[in-house]
Amino acid sequence: MRIKTGIEGFDELVQGGLLSDRVYLVSGPPGSGKTTFCVQYLAHGAALGETGLYVTLLESPQNIIDDMSNYSMNVLTLIKMKKLLFADLGPRMEYGFMDEMSEYITPEYEVSASAGEHEAPSPAIVFKEIAAYVSEYDVKRLVIDSVSAIRFTTRDLSLQEKEMSRFIRNLKKLGCTTILISEMTDPSAYSTEQFAAHGVVFMHNFLYDKTMTRALQIIKMRGTKHDCNMRAVNFGDKGLVINGLLE
Ligand SMILES: Nc1ncnc2c1ncn2[C@@H]1O[C@H](COP(=O)(O)OP(=O)(O)O)[C@@H](O)[C@H]1O
Numbered sequence: 723m724r725i726k727t728g729i730e731g732f733d734e735l736v737q738g739g740l741l742s743d744r745v746y747l748v749s750g751p752p753g754s755g756k757t758t759f760c761v762q763y764l765a766h767g768a769a770l771g772e773t774g775l776y777v778t779l780l781e782s783p784q785n786i787i788d789d790m791s792n793y794s795m796n797v798l799t800l801i802k803m804k805k806l807l808f809a810d811l812g813p814r815m816e817y818g819f820m821d822e823m824s825e826y827i828t829p830e831y832e833v834s835a836s837a838g839e840h841e842a843p844s845p846a847i848v849f850k851e852i853a854a855y856v857s858e859y860d861v862k863r864l865v866i867d868s869v870s871a872i873r874f875t876t877r878d879l880s881l882q883e884k885e886m887s888r889f890i891r892n893l894k895k896l897g898c899t900t901i902l903i904s905e906m907t908d909p910s911a912y913s914t915e916q917f918a919a920h921g922v923v924f925m926h927n928f929l930y931d932k933t934m935t936r937a938l939q940i941i942k943m944r945g946t947k948h949d950c951n952m953r954a955v956n957f958g959d960k961g962l963v964i965n966g967l968l969e
């Protein structure tokens with residue numbers, strides 16, 4: 723089954739949408755639009771009745787909610803309807819974080835206690851917490867922002883790779899269609915996440931002729947005939963809009 727992202731100009735590049743129950747990777751440098759892409763994906767599903775969960779490991783959910791409230795994605799309404807959930811699994815919980823949205827965002831987290839106050843959680847802890855959410859709220863669309871912020875329990879690179887691929891294999895069994903965000907500046911620097919994911923989308927953000935240029939490129943998408951070109955990315959009322967080939 724194809725899951726529509728609802729992002730204008732994207733679904734037609736991948737035969738109508740993402741294949742369900744798979745794990746995708748959206749990677750790119752800061753400011754390239756990864757968060758916007760993923761919130762649009764969740765908001766679109768939420769509006770169709772599919773519960774979406776956005777897991778943050780670095781940023782506070784409140785910052786993301788504030789930024790996305792600029793767009794007409796109805797983020798606040800979807801949060802209030804509990805169709806769009808935000809969970810902060812980061813190392814520093816904002817205890818005493820009180821404002822309008824706080825009751826809709828997970829207030830406290832065991833994760834922080836078990837992972838140590840200033841350390842990022844390990845893949846195993848992150849997975850356990852996410853799995854609990856998925857079953858409690860019947861989550862269908864999942865986003866993890868970002869896998870770059872997960873702490874490995876070993877310094878051995880090959881063991882880290884095993885840990886990451888186990889994490890991704892476990893995610894594949896959750897019954898959600900998942901997008902992992904990874905902070906990356908080099909599209910050819912292959913990582914375990916890229917190998918293990920069913921599909922990889924790269925968001926470019928670079929200076930060209932004195933202007934910042936944003937573009938999206940589908941690097942791989944298993945089981946799908948897809949576009950491989952760099953497509954111009956613009957911002958519209960509802961978030962990103964994927965346009966024609968980059969000149
Ligand atoms: N209306 C808008 N609201 C918020 N950000 C916008 C808007 N229009 C353009 N932007 C740009 O989008 C960027 C945020 O993209 P984001 O999805 O957070 O990127 P990433 O997650 O890759 O860092 C901002 O830094 C800003 O340059």
Ligand SMILES: [Mg+2]
Pocket residue numbers: 756757758867
């Ligand atoms: Mg981001």
